[in-house]
Amino acid sequence: MVRFPKFSTPLLTVALMVLLLAVLSACTSPQNTFDPKSDAADSILTLYILVTVVASIVGFAVLAAMVWLLVKYRAKPGVPAKQIHGNNKLEIGWTIAPIVVLLIILFPTMFWIAGTADNPGPNTLEVEATGHQWWFEFTYPGLGPEGGDLITANELVIPVGRDVRVTLHSDDVVHSFWVPQLVGKTDMFPGRTNVLQTFSAYEVGEYYGQCAEFCGAAHALMRFRVHVKTTADFENWATAHNAGPVALEPGTAAARGQLGFATCAGCHAISGTVAQGRIGPDLSLFGERSTVAAGILDNTDSNLKAWIGDVRTIKPIPEGARFMPTFKDTLDEGQIADIAAYLNSLTAE
Amino acid sequence: MAANTGILRRPLAPSGIWAWMTTVDHKRIGVLYGVTAFFFFMLGGMEALVMRVQLASAESTIVSATTFNAMFTMHGTTMVFMVVMPAGAAFFNFLVPLMIGARDVAFPRLNAFSYWLFLFGALLMNFSFFMNAFPDMGWFGYAPLTSNEFTISNATDYWVLGLLIMGIGTTAAGFNFVVTILNMRAPGMTLMRMPVFVWMTLVVAFLIIFAFPPLTIALTFLLFDRFFDTNFFSDIGAGSDPLLWQHLFWIFGHPEVYILILPSMGIVSDVLPTFTRKPLFGYTMIVFAGAVIGFLGFGVWAHHMFTTGLGPWANAAFAATTMAIAVPTGVKIFNWLATLYGGAIQFKTPMLFTLGFISMFMLGGLSGVMHAVVPVDSQQSDTYFIVAHFHYVLFGGAIFGITSGVYYWFPKMTGRMMSEPIGKLHFWLMLIGFNLTFMPMHILGVIGMPRRIYTYAEDMGFEPLNQMVSAGAFVIALSIIIFTINIVRSVRQGEIAGDNPWGAATLEWSISSPPHHYNFAVVPTVRSQYPLWDEDANVVTPPALPAHEEPIMPDPSYWPIVLAFAITMVAGGLIIWQGHAIAGLTVISSMGLLGMRSIFGWVLEPMEEEQRVSVHH
Numbered sequence: 001m002v003r004f005p006k007f008s009t010p011l012l013t014v015a016l017m018v019l020l021l022a023v024l025s026a027c028t029s030p031q032n033t034f035d036p037k038s039d040a041a042d043s044i045l046t047l048y049i050l051v052t053v054v055a056s057i058v059g060f061a062v063l064a065a066m067v068w069l070l071v072k073y074r075a076k077p078g079v080p081a082k083q084i085h086g087n088n089k090l091e092i093g094w095t096i097a098p099i100v101v102l103l104i105i106l107f108p109t110m111f112w113i114a115g116t117a118d119n120p121g122p123n124t125l126e127v128e129a130t131g132h133q134w135w136f137e138f139t140y141p142g143l144g145p146e147g148g149d150l151i152t153a154n155e156l157v158i159p160v161g162r163d164v165r166v167t168l169h170s171d172d173v174v175h176s177f178w179v180p181q182l183v184g185k186t187d188m189f190p191g192r193t194n195v196l197q198t199f200s201a202y203e204v205g206e207y208y209g210q211c212a213e214f215c216g217a218a219h220a221l222m223r224f225r226v227h228v229k230t231t232a233d234f235e236n237w238a239t240a241h242n243a244g245p246v247a248l249e250p251g252t253a254a255a256r257g258q259l260g261f262a263t264c265a266g267c268h269a270i271s272g273t274v275a276q277g278r279i280g281p282d283l284s285l286f287g288e289r290s291t292v293a294a295g296i297l298d299n300t301d302s303n304l305k306a307w308i309g310d311v312r313t314i315k316p317i318p319e320g321a322r323f324m325p326t327f328k329d330t331l332d333e334g335q336i337a338d339i340a341a342y343l344n345s346l347t348a349e
Numbered sequence: 350m351a352a353n354t355g356i357l358r359r360p361l362a363p364s365g366i367w368a369w370m371t372t373v374d375h376k377r378i379g380v381l382y383g384v385t386a387f388f389f390f391m392l393g394g395m396e397a398l399v400m401r402v403q404l405a406s407a408e409s410t411i412v413s414a415t416t417f418n419a420m421f422t423m424h425g426t427t428m429v430f431m432v433v434m435p436a437g438a439a440f441f442n443f444l445v446p447l448m449i450g451a452r453d454v455a456f457p458r459l460n461a462f463s464y465w466l467f468l469f470g471a472l473l474m475n476f477s478f479f480m481n482a483f484p485d486m487g488w489f490g491y492a493p494l495t496s497n498e499f500t501i502s503n504a505t506d507y508w509v510l511g512l513l514i515m516g517i518g519t520t521a522a523g524f525n526f527v528v529t530i531l532n533m534r535a536p537g538m539t540l541m542r543m544p545v546f547v548w549m550t551l552v553v554a555f556l557i558i559f560a561f562p563p564l565t566i567a568l569t570f571l572l573f574d575r576f577f578d579t580n581f582f583s584d585i586g587a588g589s590d591p592l593l594w595q596h597l598f599w600i601f602g603h604p605e606v607y608i609l610i611l612p613s614m615g616i617v618s619d620v621l622p623t624f625t626r627k628p629l630f631g632y633t634m635i636v637f638a639g640a641v642i643g644f645l646g647f648g649v650w651a652h653h654m655f656t657t658g659l660g661p662w663a664n665a666a667f668a669a670t671t672m673a674i675a676v677p678t679g680v681k682i683f684n685w686l687a688t689l690y691g692g693a694i695q696f697k698t699p700m701l702f703t704l705g706f707i708s709m710f711m712l713g714g715l716s717g718v719m720h721a722v723v724p725v726d727s728q729q730s731d732t733y734f735i736v737a738h739f740h741y742v743l744f745g746g747a748i749f750g751i752t753s754g755v756y757y758w759f760p761k762m763t764g765r766m767m768s769e770p771i772g773k774l775h776f777w778l779m780l781i782g783f784n785l786t787f788m789p790m791h792i793l794g795v796i797g798m799p800r801r802i803y804t805y806a807e808d809m810g811f812e813p814l815n816q817m818v819s820a821g822a823f824v825i826a827l828s829i830i831i832f833t834i835n836i837v838r839s840v841r842q843g844e845i846a847g848d849n850p851w852g853a854a855t856l857e858w859s860i861s862s863p864p865h866h867y868n869f870a871v872v873p874t875v876r877s878q879y880p881l882w883d884e885d886a887n888v889v890t891p892p893a894l895p896a897h898e899e900p901i902m903p904d905p906s907y908w909p910i911v912l913a914f915a916i917t918m919v920a921g922g923l924i925i926w927q928g929h930a931i932a933g934l935t936v937i938s939s940m941g942l943l944g945m946r947s948i949f950g951w952v953l954e955p956m957e958e959e960q961r962v963s964v965h966h
Binding site: 112185 | 494499586591625657661665672683689692694695704708725727799801805806809
């Protein structure tokens with residue numbers, strides 16, 4: 001007979017949880033849901049840990065019981081099986097036991113749901129996010145020129161420590177807005193308006209977001225960033241955004257690019273200029289962004305030129321889909337380089 | 350005298366390809382379902398391996414985005430509709446009449462018709478691969494990605510039509526098994542003496558009858574949107590609502606989960622008593638828990654939609670019902686464990702897979718409860734945590750249970766035993782490979798890896814765990830190769846099994862292995878839940894029967910396969926119609942006429958062919 005060492009199941013669970021947390025911290029990811037950076041993500045994590053612990057205790061207890069039964073009651077010569085058909089008291093007992101365990105997680109769930117009712121306070125920053133195949137558009141009502149809309153794309157900029165309420169829309173198929181370290185996901189529907197759980201970021205920094213609902217060929221490449229800035233930086237950013245580009249010195253690449261941008265202006269907008277196209281992403285203050293192509297590539301000169309030249313080598317755009325044309329056949333390398341120089345000259349300085 | 354209603358002579362030979370194509374014998378139909386499911390299991394597995402090769406490294410370019418999207422779409426569709434469901438159907442068909450002491454199902458030709466519709470529907474959908482239109486919009490087909498505006502090729506058409514055709518067959522099978530189980534039980538086989546597997550079949554048959562209509566409605570709406578420019582899901586401004594698709598799909602989709610898992614729960618409930626040598630603990634509880642799961646299964650669908658913005662009331666209600674369904678599931682697990690108590694446990698291969706089922710399914714159930722917590726789901730939904738969860742339920746659960754059933758009833762199906770050493774190797778490899786593949790996916794979900802992405806950036810930190818997952822997938826593949834070797838080897842040279850190699854208690858083990866085409870020479874009278882164990886009630890040993898007095902069984906019929914073919918080709922004609930109107934209409938009308946002719950032939954066909962009747966009388 002094998003003697004099993006007397007493991008205390010909760011102790012074992014705690015040991016395994018520690019191991020799990022060690023593994024999790026080893027797997028550092030900018031989308032780690034166990035590394036929250038806002039009040040919303042934090043409150044979710046509290047419940048996440050509670051259910052993980054409860055589920056782990058139950059799981060290990062049942063597995064341990066099963067192994068014990070298998071060892072103890074393995075077939076032995078001369079020992080017949082006990083012909084038991086059931087036991088009402090026991091069976092009622094283990095119908096009630098799971099109910100009790102479930103109540104432990106049901107109540108916090110209900111309180112959490114009740115606590116996230118949508119009643120924005122006076123100081124809440126309102127943002128509208130719209131999903132497009134395959135990029136994100138962000139609109140700040142009232143923050144634009146003359147009290148209009150401030151529109152940007154793929155990189156959401158928000159102030160630290162202030163409640164942010166994002167309403168969600170879609171221009172085509174279903175997308176989902178997800179910044180794991182800041183807030184759980186909510187879907188973006190065509191023809192419907194959803195509201196993301198209000199959240200307030202703890203720390204200044206750059207956070208990763210990603211579309212979390214399958215939305216066609218390039219779904220994996222529909223990402224975005226959230227820049228959490230100090231209040232002063234946020235206000236400077238908005239002011240610079242509305243002011244538009246500074247006057248460029250004639251003859252420079254950027255100045256040539258500004259003229260060349262006329263090719264792009266049918267679809268793209270840069271605030272403070274004649275370019276006011278609303279089909280593609282708004283490119284105001286592009287030089288402030290850290291990525292090109294909806295969070296896919298670092299914003300370097302070569303990546304930007306590659307993107308303008310041939311988006312189809314970077315994103316899998318199906319034939320016939322509404323997306324940016326390939327420019328490498330209509331513009332020469334010099335023209336593309338000028339446009340790239342112009343875009344990266346659009347900074348807040 | 351009934352006239353010959355056919356165009357072709359009715360095939361009466363007992364063997365050969367034609368005999369299999371026209372068979373109405375539930376055991377042969379069961380084998381057809383099983384073999385077909387295994388073929389698609391290989392196919393779906395290969396689709397999974399393509400995904401795992403692609404995801405083994407960051408920013409991989411081995412396959413294109415479209416190919417990857419097609420792989421996960423068809424992997425899901427294949428495993429759900431062409432593997433686990435027909436594998437369940439294989440067991441229903443082969444076992445239910447044997448277990449209740451019947452000679453066949455209630456409607457043998459309808460049974461054949463169900464199988465051929467399943468096969469042809471599956472082939473039609475997979476034919477899209479050769480037309481360069483492999484479905485790539487996800488197995489859940491969320492609107493409006495499926496509308497003509499966003500799906501330019503015929504891919505979605507093949508998917509919709511294939512599912513509709515398979516759905517007709519499945520619904521027919523649902524009715525067939527309800528009628529069979531309620532009406533064709535042997536004398537004394539009361540409902541509460543039925544093996545749990547038969548009970549679970551009954552619950553599944555009802556689930557099919559009530560769950561498939563919403564899917565059929567959703568698919569028909571989509572079909573009309575795509576072919577005839579209606580406006581259920583496609584034109585948002587004009588009032589259609591993509592959320593409607595999700596409601597219809599998941600009110601089918603969640604009962605579907607129980608359609609997939611309940612057969613395996615039945616299998617393990619019948620395997621456990623045999624290898625513990627004692628009755629199932631709390632038979633009544635297990636049966637009623639299965640039925641309760643069936644009912645509750647219709648009230649939890651919106652937990653698939655917690656992130657769609659249904660609002661706090663709906664989220665709270667569906668969180669509560671989802672947690673509630675864990676109770677009957679827990680009861681089942683505790684009763685299975687209690688069956689081990691006091692047993693004389695024999696660790697044969699079927700028992701190992703049953704124990705694998707109980708433990709892995711339990712882990713999948715626990716991660717399922719985690720999703721019921723709405724805020725937690727808002728982080729887990731559409732991540733690899735979900736992928737991990739439902740593979741613990743559908744692979745660790747359904748596939749382990751089905752594999753247990755294959756090892757357990759293989760001797761009854763073929764008359765030969767499967768190899769125990771190879772079987773044990775298969776089990777341990779599959780268990781290790783399974784956990785290596787799906788356990789790390791939990792962590793991938795926690796660290797924020799979304800599902801259905803064909804690539805991920807290097808700085809995301811997803812790579813090491815994905816490499817582990819991909820390695821595990823190949824260990825599973827190896828275990829399946831070993832399984833295949835075991836089956837092929839055992840069919841040819843396995844040890845001769847005899848009537849009851851495991852010393853089991855239920856009726857199917859009272860007759861020869863493999864059974865005669867008429868199953869029971871004399872219909873048994875049943876006086877107990879475990880007729881072959883209870884000595885004083887052991888009345889099922891069949892008396893010897895003179896060779897010339899075989900029971901009269903229905904003769905084969907080719908109308909089911911012809912009708913199923915005609916229906917499938919009408920659907921095919923619809924796809925042709927989009928490109929070539931005249932050719933399409935020709936196919937649709939000619940196949941429609943063939944279908945009508947088949948229905949007449951079917952209705953007017955006598956149960957037995959004339960020359961056979963004259964032999965009998």
